[in-house]
Amino acid sequence: MPLANYHIHINGIVQGVGFRPFIYNLAVKKGLKGWVRNSASGVDIEISGSFEEIDDFIQEINQSAPPLAQIDSIDSEKIENTAFADFKIITSKNKATDFIPVSPDVATCSQCRSELFDPQDRRFRYPFINCTNCGPRFTIIRDIPYDRPKTTMSGFKMCADCQVEYENPLDRRFHAQPVACPACGPQIWFEDSPGNVIAEKEEAIQTARRMLKEGNILAIKGLGGFHLACDATNPEAVAKLRKRKRRPSKPFALMAFDLDTVKKYVATSKASEKLLESPQAPIVLLPKKQDAGIAENVAPGQSKLGFMLPYTPLHLLLLEPADDFPPSLVMTSGNFSEEPIIRENQAARDRLKEIADGFLLHDRPIHMRIDDSVFTIINEKPYPIRRARGFAPNPLRVSQNLPQVLAVGPQMKNTFCLTRDKYAFLSHYIGEMENWETYQDFQKAVQHYQSLFRIDPRAIGYDLHPDYLTTKYALEKIQSENLPGYPIQHHHAHLAAGMIENGIDPHEKAAGLIFDGTGYGSDGAIWGGEVLIGNCLEFERIFHMKYVPLPGGDLAILKPARMALSTLWAYGLDWAEDLAPVKYLSEKEKKTLKNQLEKQVNTPQTSSMGRLFDLVASLLDLRHVVTYEAQAAIELESLADFVEVGYYPWEIDNIDINVKSTIQSIISDIRNAVDKPIVAARFHNTIAQMGLDLSKRVRQKTGINQIVLSGGIWQNHFLLTKTISLLEQNGFKALVHEHTPPNDGCVAFGQALITSYRYIREVE
Numbered sequence: 001m002p003l004a005n006y007h008i009h010i011n012g013i014v015q016g017v018g019f020r021p022f023i024y025n026l027a028v029k030k031g032l033k034g035w036v037r038n039s040a041s042g043v044d045i046e047i048s049g050s051f052e053e054i055d056d057f058i059q060e061i062n063q064s065a066p067p068l069a070q071i072d073s074i075d076s077e078k079i080e081n082t083a084f085a086d087f088k089i090i091t092s093k094n095k096a097t098d099f100i101p102v103s104p105d106v107a108t109c110s111q112c113r114s115e116l117f118d119p120q121d122r123r124f125r126y127p128f129i130n131c132t133n134c135g136p137r138f139t140i141i142r143d144i145p146y147d148r149p150k151t152t153m154s155g156f157k158m159c160a161d162c163q164v165e166y167e168n169p170l171d172r173r174f175h176a177q178p179v180a181c182p183a184c185g186p187q188i189w190f191e192d193s194p195g196n197v198i199a200e201k202e203e204a205i206q207t208a209r210r211m212l213k214e215g216n217i218l219a220i221k222g223l224g225g226f227h228l229a230c231d232a233t234n235p236e237a238v239a240k241l242r243k244r245k246r247r248p249s250k251p252f253a254l255m256a257f258d259l260d261t262v263k264k265y266v267a268t269s270k271a272s273e274k275l276l277e278s279p280q281a282p283i284v285l286l287p288k289k290q291d292a293g294i295a296e297n298v299a300p301g302q303s304k305l306g307f308m309l310p311y312t313p314l315h316l317l318l319l320e321p322a323d324d325f326p327p328s329l330v331m332t333s334g335n336f337s338e339e340p341i342i343r344e345n346q347a348a349r350d351r352l353k354e355i356a357d358g359f360l361l362h363d364r365p366i367h368m369r370i371d372d373s374v375f376t377i378i379n380e381k382p383y384p385i386r387r388a389r390g391f392a393p394n395p396l397r398v399s400q401n402l403p404q405v406l407a408v409g410p411q412m413k414n415t416f417c418l419t420r421d422k423y424a425f426l427s428h429y430i431g432e433m434e435n436w437e438t439y440q441d442f443q444k445a446v447q448h449y450q451s452l453f454r455i456d457p458r459a460i461g462y463d464l465h466p467d468y469l470t471t472k473y474a475l476e477k478i479q480s481e482n483l484p485g486y487p488i489q490h491h492h493a494h495l496a497a498g499m500i501e502n503g504i505d506p507h508e509k510a511a512g513l514i515f516d517g518t519g520y521g522s523d524g525a526i527w528g529g530e531v532l533i534g535n536c537l538e539f540e541r542i543f544h545m546k547y548v549p550l551p552g553g554d555l556a557i558l559k560p561a562r563m564a565l566s567t568l569w570a571y572g573l574d575w576a577e578d579l580a581p582v583k584y585l586s587e588k589e590k591k592t593l594k595n596q597l598e599k600q601v602n603t604p605q606t607s608s609m610g611r612l613f614d615l616v617a618s619l620l621d622l623r624h625v626v627t628y629e630a631q632a633a634i635e636l637e638s639l640a641d642f643v644e645v646g647y648y649p650w651e652i653d654n655i656d657i658n659v660k661s662t663i664q665s666i667i668s669d670i671r672n673a674v675d676k677p678i679v680a681a682r683f684h685n686t687i688a689q690m691g692l693d694l695s696k697r698v699r700q701k702t703g704i705n706q707i708v709l710s711g712g713i714w715q716n717h718f719l720l721t722k723t724i725s726l727l728e729q730n731g732f733k734a735l736v737h738e739h740t741p742p743n744d745g746c747v748a749f750g751q752a753l754i755t756s757y758r759y760i761r762e763v764e
């Protein structure tokens with residue numbers, strides 16, 4: 001067989017995931033000679049063999065690549081012959097403009113886990129055990145190339161034993177940058193709240209466990225930041241945490257040692273089990289089993305609990321099962337409500353001392369803070385709610401090359417997005433862009449992503465809202481760097497995100513049922529119940545919820561009772577004495593409200609779908625004031641009893657979705673003492689049927705058959721599954737989010753796409 005030399009280039013997530021050792025082993029096994037090295041966005045191989053041998057070699061790369069690798073493409077070409085003596089891993093070669101994907105952080109793999117609990121292993125019970133297949137990545141990388149000196153491991157000099165493993169291509173720890181052991185790596189210790197070190201190493205774990213068992217609250221330094229932890233089966237401990245953290249009712253996330261434990265508390269399925277045990281190890285929201293032992297105040301008013309499995313060796317040691325140790329811990333982000341998660345030891349001591357009774361600390365710095373990701377399961381598929389640890393900074397892949405642009409994202413649930421080539425680098429969840437801390441964090445993260453992925457934005461996309469901090473940031477950058485800027489309507493961005501992640505061509509038109517909380521409209525009103533058609537360039541508003549006043553702006557969002565009365569007023573319905581919101585608000589408040597509505601003082605118009613859910617929750621006397629976003633809607637869904645109960649009427653007047661008859665029917669059901677869970681279910685059915693009705697009208701007008709379901713309302717499990725099935729039964733294609741959240745976590749992605757295509761249209 002004639003031998004020839006081939007050059008093979010592999011694109012994708014193939015660095016920092018054990019790819020070169022895999023290639024090395026494969027080549028040696030097959031007796032092939034040549035070399036492999038990291039290169040621009042991938043791996044280069046030169047290898048000598050017959051055509052059949054090379055073909056077979058490439059097939060095997062595809063079939064048995066390491067678990068964390070993600071191959072986008074493999075290209076090979078014949079090159080000039082050179083003689084190779086053996087197969088080698090050689091040093092990387094990069095051009096200044098190349099970029100190399102950075103791996104997200106990866107949950108402890110099964111091999112490291114076995115070693116952790118193996119008394120014979122030299123890393124027995126070492127809280128920082130990791131290998132090429134697992135461990136910290138994005139959170140410890142200060143700069144590229146991804147080599148130890150550029151990570152927060154730079155201060156730890158490898159011992160001789162670790163060095164041998166690191167340099168041996170046949171070892172699982174070959175070139176694992178965070179490799180460490182008890183002799184040379186990071187260490188843990190325990191401090192009491194005044195800051196005295198009271199235990200170290202194994203004793204620190206045991207001290208932490210004892211304190212948790214006794215009902216204390218601990219601040220625990222993890223992978224992407226601090227958690228606040230307490231015994232999830234102890235209502236007093238949970239109540240204490242709520243009080244100190246100033247978080248009255250927003251649900252807390254939970255962690256349990258293994259899947260079997262999780263199954264005691266929530267109903268799982270194949271898909272959710274797979275997701276819980278995945279290398280990304282997100283929090284998964286799952287139906288709660290009644291009276292299974294988790295304290296009620298962990299997630300008041302909710303039918304679901306959010307569980308995750310331990311994703312670092314430290315968490316595994318902390319949660320190791322024992323007869324007298326709590327089977328599940330609350331693990332909520334270490335911060336005060338709505339502030340960024342704390343990542344530094346000193347900041348934790350300063351800021352969290354009022355909350356925590358003790359601190360479990362370590363000395364491996366966290367460079368990038370990152371929150372836990374949150375998912376739920378819809379129709380046996382993962383459905384993102386918050387995309388962060390384990391996912392970012394993996395880019396989303398698109399079908400066409402994009403110019404380099406920056407989209408700064410929305411105000412709430414902020415993420416930003418940078419594009420280049422066929423990639424959209426959607427950032428991890430940054431948070432609520434209302435406080436200075438978050439804004440600082442945002443700016444730092446934008447810089448970090450730009451330098452990691454070597455992106456120099458040629459255009460900037462931002463929200464239409466003039467007062468958003470992100471808008472201000474964008475406008476300053478547009479001016480100082482003299483770049484083209486594109487203001488983008490919030491719900492258009494939702495539509496574009498939903499289309500593109502479902503593989504729709506950016507120039508093709510799709511329709512969107514964009515059911516959301518808040519977004520600044522092109523007419524200055526607050527939109528949120530929109531039927532749009534459009535593509536990645538333009539959109540048209542086909543239908544929307546009829547405008548009602550939002551008295552006091554954000555105040556109305558915090559007080560569903562105000563929203564209820566405002567909506568009744570707008571529809572010409574009485575503030576009858578027997579209605580729950582009328583009873584709830586004081587005479588004085590009602591008088592002021594009426595005055596405000598009549599004189600139109602600070603009463604912006606809104607078409608928000610979120611506010612309609614608020615109104616129904618208030619009419620049902622379920623919730624008149626909220627303490628976290630979407631609380632009323634979530635509790636309304638939890639209350640509903642989804643048996644076949646029919647639905648309420650509505651009208652479409654021209655382009656207005658008029659819900660007067662819906663509200664009247666709800667009030668009449670309440671007056672007839674219909675069970676609240678039935679009313680709640682009928683209301684959900686109504687929105688699903690309304691979605692179908694609107695889609696049919698769109699199809700009749702335009703022939704469009706593809707319906708994007710985007711916006712925060714689509715986090716509602718029942719509403720989403722019901723709408724999908726109605727649409728599908730009627731011949732529509734429902735385009736549901738899969739890689740980005742339906743809430744504002746997807747907006748930056750949509751902005752980036754619209755910015756890219758507008759820029760291409762204008763410039764090229």
Ligand code: ZN
Nearest residue numbers: 109112131134
């Ligand atoms: Zn491992």
Ligand code: ZN
Nearest residue numbers: 159162181184
């Ligand atoms: Zn070592």
Ligand code: FE
Nearest residue numbers: 516711743744
């Ligand atoms: Fe939104």
